[in-house]
């Protein structure tokens with residue numbers, strides 16, 4: 350009991366000291382300004398990972414052309430370690446799964462022009478962690494990961510200690526790892542590890558996590574069903590404001606493959622397009638969770654849509670699309686099977702629109718352009734379709750997407766094409782409250 354009290358006292362003392370330190374501003378770290386694009390082993394392999402599988406997938410990112418469109422991170426998730434630390438206290442790479450050692454692997458992957466990533470100081474499959482009760486391990490483990498050649502750290506949240514250990518609160522809990530990463534970068538002169546927080550949205554990380562890391566999971570684990578996809582879109586529709594450069598809502602893996610059974614059966618081609626479009630335009634990291642050796646041509650071409658990827662990776666505008674109208678629900682209603690349908694956002698090349706048909710039958714989708722805050726009244730807009738890759742004429746005042754397939758998506762880029770023609774109709778596109786200076790409402794209002 351005596352030693353427990355001593356330990357607790359020293360933790361609290363350390364925390365008090367820690368909290369007097371200046372805040373860590375991950376936003377100023379300079380890494381991961383844009384959402385990270387890459388591959389993650391978890392959804393395809395779970396704990397069945399191996400050096401050979403990871404290397405094979407890294408090579409497949411190249412041979413399938415995924416690296417060249419931006420998917421450059423290869424992330425190992427859980428189960429990469431031995432169950433016990435070494436006598437000196439380090440995490441030990443699994444000899445059975447990674448017989449050549451981590452440096453050998455990261456050297457080979459960096460030679461392919463990729464970054465390498467790691468998961469789980471604190472794993473859900475019961476591998477070694479950085480316990481909150483032993484403060485020094487944050488520094489030790491961060492250094493080991495950097496020495497192993499990793500660039501990215503996924504920090505999971507399983508098996509959290511009782512409250513008497515984590516009295517520092519949720520913010521303090523993450524401050525330790527962020528401080529260790531910042532200190533390591535300062536000591537070594539190397540870029541800080543990218544920190545990806547994974548507490549599934551439990552503690553509203555969109556309110557605080559950008560102080561510490563570059564992304565934070567907003568929901569539980571995805572499964573590739575339409576219900577899981579719409580539920581994640583719905584939850585994220587209320588927090589789109591939180592994503593911007595250097596800090597992103599992480600909607601979990603992109604793992605929807607309409608035509609393979611690698612954990613991805615059960616969704617249609619249209620649903621897979623909607624999944625990818627929503628994740629990309631909402632500026633989520635895009636981490637492919639499909640087994641690449643079984644990937645379908647259909648899914649590959651969805652993941653390689655460069656016009657959609659260009660919005661996700663926009664170096665000038667970092668913000669997400671947001672709903673301007675919910676559609677079949679009244680605005681602001683949470684509905685996990687029928688999330689918001691009408692979305693828009695800014696980009697360096699114009700205004701992006703995303704329309705999701707949440708119905709299980711085709712539907713026409715109509716909106717007035719100025720329902721989007723990024724559109725100017727009295728202008729006409731050239732319409733680019735980001736899925737058909739065609740220029741579809743000019744939109745004046747409104748737009749109708751005809752016969753959007755069940756659960757399908759339309760992604761458009763509208764660019765200003767000058768004043769609308771003089772004969773474009775009444776003085777205002779939206780008539781309610783449209784008034785002349787003499788106080789008379791517009792005809793028809």
Ligand code: GAL
Pocket residue numbers: 391426427468472473474505506507547569570
């Ligand atoms: C979960 C996490 C998954 C995966 C898994 C590994 O907490 O949400 O993405 O990392 O742990 O055990």
